[in-house]
Amino acid sequence: MAKKKREDDVTGLLRVGAGFELAGVDPSGTPGFPGSRDEGEAALAAGATRLSELQERLFAAGFSGSSDRRVLLVIQGMDTSGKGGIVRHVVGAVDPQGVRHTAFKSPTAQELAHDFLWRVRTRVPGAGQIGVFDRSHYEDVLIVRVHDLVPAAEWETRYDAINAFEAELAAQGTAIVKVMLHISPAEQLRRLEKRLYRPDKYWKYAVSDLDEHAYWDAYQEAYQAALTRCSTPKAPWFVVPADRKWYARWAVQSLLIEALAGLDPQWPPARFDVEAERARLKALLGG
Amino acid sequence: MAKKKREDDVTGLLRVGAGFELAGVDPSGTPGFPGSRDEGEAALAAGATRLSELQERLFAAGFSGSSDRRVLLVIQGMDTSGKGGIVRHVVGAVDPQGVRHTAFKSPTAQELAHDFLWRVRTRVPGAGQIGVFDRSHYEDVLIVRVHDLVPAAEWETRYDAINAFEAELAAQGTAIVKVMLHISPAEQLRRLEKRLYRPDKYWKYAVSDLDEHAYWDAYQEAYQAALTRCSTPKAPWFVVPADRKWYARWAVQSLLIEALAGLDPQWPPARFDVEAERARLKALLGG
Numbered sequence: 001m002a003k004k005k006r007e008d009d010v011t012g013l014l015r016v017g018a019g020f021e022l023a024g025v026d027p028s029g030t031p032g033f034p035g036s037r038d039e040g041e042a043a044l045a046a047g048a049t050r051l052s053e054l055q056e057r058l059f060a061a062g063f064s065g066s067s068d069r070r071v072l073l074v075i076q077g078m079d080t081s082g083k084g085g086i087v088r089h090v091v092g093a094v095d096p097q098g099v100r101h102t103a104f105k106s107p108t109a110q111e112l113a114h115d116f117l118w119r120v121r122t123r124v125p126g127a128g129q130i131g132v133f134d135r136s137h138y139e140d141v142l143i144v145r146v147h148d149l150v151p152a153a154e155w156e157t158r159y160d161a162i163n164a165f166e167a168e169l170a171a172q173g174t175a176i177v178k179v180m181l182h183i184s185p186a187e188q189l190r191r192l193e194k195r196l197y198r199p200d201k202y203w204k205y206a207v208s209d210l211d212e213h214a215y216w217d218a219y220q221e222a223y224q225a226a227l228t229r230c231s232t233p234k235a236p237w238f239v240v241p242a243d244r245k246w247y248a249r250w251a252v253q254s255l256l257i258e259a260l261a262g263l264d265p266q267w268p269p270a271r272f273d274v275e276a277e278r279a280r281l282k283a284l285l286g287g
Numbered sequence: 288m289a290k291k292k293r294e295d296d297v298t299g300l301l302r303v304g305a306g307f308e309l310a311g312v313d314p315s316g317t318p319g320f321p322g323s324r325d326e327g328e329a330a331l332a333a334g335a336t337r338l339s340e341l342q343e344r345l346f347a348a349g350f351s352g353s354s355d356r357r358v359l360l361v362i363q364g365m366d367t368s369g370k371g372g373i374v375r376h377v378v379g380a381v382d383p384q385g386v387r388h389t390a391f392k393s394p395t396a397q398e399l400a401h402d403f404l405w406r407v408r409t410r411v412p413g414a415g416q417i418g419v420f421d422r423s424h425y426e427d428v429l430i431v432r433v434h435d436l437v438p439a440a441e442w443e444t445r446y447d448a449i450n451a452f453e454a455e456l457a458a459q460g461t462a463i464v465k466v467m468l469h470i471s472p473a474e475q476l477r478r479l480e481k482r483l484y485r486p487d488k489y490w491k492y493a494v495s496d497l498d499e500h501a502y503w504d505a506y507q508e509a510y511q512a513a514l515t516r517c518s519t520p521k522a523p524w525f526v527v528p529a530d531r532k533w534y535a536r537w538a539v540q541s542l543l544i545e546a547l548a549g550l551d552p553q554w555p556p557a558r559f560d561v562e563a564e565r566a567r568l569k570a571l572l573g574g
Binding site for chain 1: 347348350351371374375378379382383384386388390419421476477479480483484486487489490491492493494497500554555556557558559561564565567568571572
């Protein structure tokens with residue numbers, strides 16, 4: 001019961017609502033979790049069982065056609081904010097059969113020839129699935145805005161386009177959870193430093209990472225706009241303090257559990273005559 | 288060391304070679320694993336760490352472009368043989384970001400309008416990925432052959448087509464592991480019975496399951512043909528006794544570990560001047 005209460009809390013504590021200011025969120029905070037790192041890791045392990053159970057019910061209901069409900073988890077954040085770690089340590093606890101994961105990269109020439117939502121639409125979750133976007137259509141109002149990759153008059157129209165798109169997904173039965181992993185610039189530098197001193201982490205480092213670091217304030221401004229203009233009742237944004245990885249993982253897991261519990265997925269009823277099938281089977285078993 | 292030795296053993300023990308007879312394989316056997324169920328489950332947990340480490344290296348090498356190697360795991364077996372359990376309990380141990388999973392269903396009208404390999408080609412793993420096929424192009428010489436869904440003259444040509452396709456994948460850098468989960472007909476009936484007495488399992492039961500059970504011998508004959516005609520040095524078949532789920536999971540994990548270890552994936556070298564980047568970072572950290 002204590003655990004359940006904390007999940008409810010965290011949803012309310014992290015949601016982007018009226019008057020939200022990104023600059024006011026402490027990246028090293030642990031809202032809704034008063035415990036230690038060890039307790040956070042224990043809570044994550046316990047939550048994995050609950051998340052996995054809910055996911056199996058959701059999958060069963062989608063598989064059998066008894067429900068069209070699905071979940072979309074959008075993960076955004078600056079480089080090194082821990083997006084991949086969320087996929088590995090939170091999403092990784094559920095059955096891979098029920099997960100549709102996409103890591104959106106720089107758009108290809110083919111993708112750029114279409115509307116910015118075109119490639120995203122091809123990757124939305126089906127009934128019963130948990131869709132996971134590691135980066136997303138929000139890059140089209142983040143990096144695109146910071147570097148003027150399209151004219152301002154164009155990206156300016158995208159906030160409304162995103163809200164319309166997400167409203168459509170919600171109307172189709174999608175519970176949408178959008179997470180921004182919020183780190184401090186100093187923590188980003190420490191994480192980049194780690195990558196430069198561990199040969200097994202070199203592959204995660206790119207020279208452009210430090211170039212981008214110089215645009216920190218412009219990114220925060222672009223996030224502030226996206227978070228406040230696109231946090232809607234059916235597709236809320238949550239800002240998750242992420243300087244402590246254990247907290248961010250627990251928090252995102254709690255948000256996912258809350259979203260799935262809200263759908264309240266049920267085991268589908270039998271689509272066959274149970275007694276008749278039992279009798280057929282009994283005859284075959286020679287009983 | 289003992290563990291490593293057993294992995295080597297299991298690859299050789301389960302591989303389909305000259306003179307193979309499916310009817311001679313005991314579905315309740317545990318080849319290469321002399322221990323108990325508890326020991327098997329402990330070995331699976333230990334193997335998950337090793338598999339996950341190898342997978343991360345494979346992913347890193349593919350991500351950075353330093354290697355084009357990849358893995359394709361094909362899972363086949365009669366209904367209830369535990370295909371989904373392999374995905375959940377073996378594949379589920381690795382980072383979802385590196386897995387491309389496909390559950391092939393009855394082909395759609397669009398898919399049927401193409402060659403039988405068309406839909407399969409769209410789902411092969413990219414560099415660094417582990418592709419997982421839950422059912423596969425082998426259905427086109429299994430259910431299709433048993434029920435004459437296409438003329439014999441047509442499915443008869445498919446064995447060569449499959450071998451050519453898999454040779455092409457291997458030449459592109461794909462390590463292919465094809466697994467048939469081998470259960471006994473009595474075990475299938477016991478598993479179907481369980482589904483009929485547990486409302487949380489109803490969704491996994493279909494009336495057609497018992498209808499198909501009547502074709503057991505025809506399926507075994509079709510498997511015998513597919514296993515012997517399509518087990519090649521670069522794309523071998525392995526028949527895994529699967530009446531004991533814990534054994535089948537350990538065995539498939541061992542086959543996957545052996546395949547990844549064979550690729551010997553290495554952390555990619557830095558694609559940048561390490562010292563120069565460390566100096567840039569030091570300046571930013573004010574060090």
